[in-house]
Amino acid sequence: MRHRAGSLGGMNQNTVLAATGIVKTYGPTVALGGVDLGIRAGESVAVMGPSGSGKTTLLHCLSGILSPDQGRITLTTDHGPVHVDRLGTEERARLRREQLGFVFQQGLLLPELTALENAALPLMLAGVGRREAEARATGWLVHLGLAGLEGRRLGEMSGGQVQRIAIARSQVTNAVVTFADEPTGALDQQTSSEVLGALLEATVGRGRTLVMVTHDEHVAARCSRTVRLQDGQVISDSQPLHLTLGDVA
Numbered sequence: 331m332r333h334r335a336g337s338l339g340g341m342n343q344n345t346v347l348a349a350t351g352i353v354k355t356y357g358p359t360v361a362l363g364g365v366d367l368g369i370r371a372g373e374s375v376a377v378m379g380p381s382g383s384g385k386t387t388l389l390h391c392l393s394g395i396l397s398p399d400q401g402r403i404t405l406t407t408d409h410g411p412v413h414v415d416r417l418g419t420e421e422r423a424r425l426r427r428e429q430l431g432f433v434f435q436q437g438l439l440l441p442e443l444t445a446l447e448n449a450a451l452p453l454m455l456a457g458v459g460r461r462e463a464e465a466r467a468t469g470w471l472v473h474l475g476l477a478g479l480e481g482r483r484l485g486e487m488s489g490g491q492v493q494r495i496a497i498a499r500s501q502v503t504n505a506v507v508t509f510a511d512e513p514t515g516a517l518d519q520q521t522s523s524e525v526l527g528a529l530l531e532a533t534v535g536r537g538r539t540l541v542m543v544t545h546d547e548h549v550a551a552r553c554s555r556t557v558r559l560q561d562g563q564v565i566s567d568s569q570p571l572h573l574t575l576g577d578v579a
């Protein structure tokens with residue numbers, strides 16, 4: 331029997347992140363005016379749209395950085411579904427630390443720490459012992475081409491190397507979904523292409539999921555799906571996944 335689109339037993343079985351009716355306002359500004367989005371495990375989703383269309387607000391709502399005014403966001407972790415919109419501030423912070431990965435253009439790494447300490451930090455915060463945390467972080471740094479640079483501080487590394495540390499840091503806890511906001515925006519074209527390749531390989535290359543805000547059509551072209559926003563609404567989706575509220579209850 332063919333399942334209807336939207337049935338849990340059908341095409342949505344591996345939905346990892348489901349957002350329905352997301353509204354977010356800042357005072358009189360409606361940043362998101364009712365966004366529905368379902369993302370499957372293994373997808374790489376480029377979120378595009380003009381400046382001010384709501385891309386970063388959507389990324390922050392999906393990842394629990396911001397709490398939406400209305401709507402439901404469900405993340406399917408390795409331990410089962412979590413209703414992100416119903417979590418308190420502390421629980422959202424913990425979810426972000428333990429289940430999600432973040433690669434932003436800048437600002438998430440600590441300049442006073444070494445590459446290794448930065449990459450190991452999420453594990454240390456999750457209570458993993460220093461020796462194991464550093465061993466796992468070293469594995470990621472080596473995998474990302476940074477062998478021998480573990481002891482360097484950020485100011486002693488190139489922009490591309492710094493973003494590779496950010497990728498290592500985002501993956502050490504085996505993030506279910508990784509969120510990136512213009513992760514290659516400050517890099518030249520060649521380095522951008524290489525860092526994007528590393529990010530894709532580290533996430534969707536391992537069956538995980540990547541949601542990435544970008545202004546760059548070349549970056550979007552390497553993702554499996556492009557969602558375009560305008561005025562806080564999804565105006566196009568190259569691979570729509572229809573969801574109903576019942577699917578994510």
Ligand SMILES: Nc1ncnc2c1ncn2[C@@H]1O[C@H](COP(=O)(O)OP(=O)(O)OP(=O)(O)O)[C@@H](O)[C@H]1O
Nearest residue numbers: 356359360361379380381382383384385386387388
């Ligand atoms: N903290 C805030 N306070 C007030 N208004 C905000 C705030 N953050 C965003 N906005 C407004 O919400 C709307 C959506 O902003 P958002 O940053 O999500 O857009 P964006 O598509 O990511 O833009 P850009 O491409 O310029 O980064 C814009 O009108 C913006 O001015």
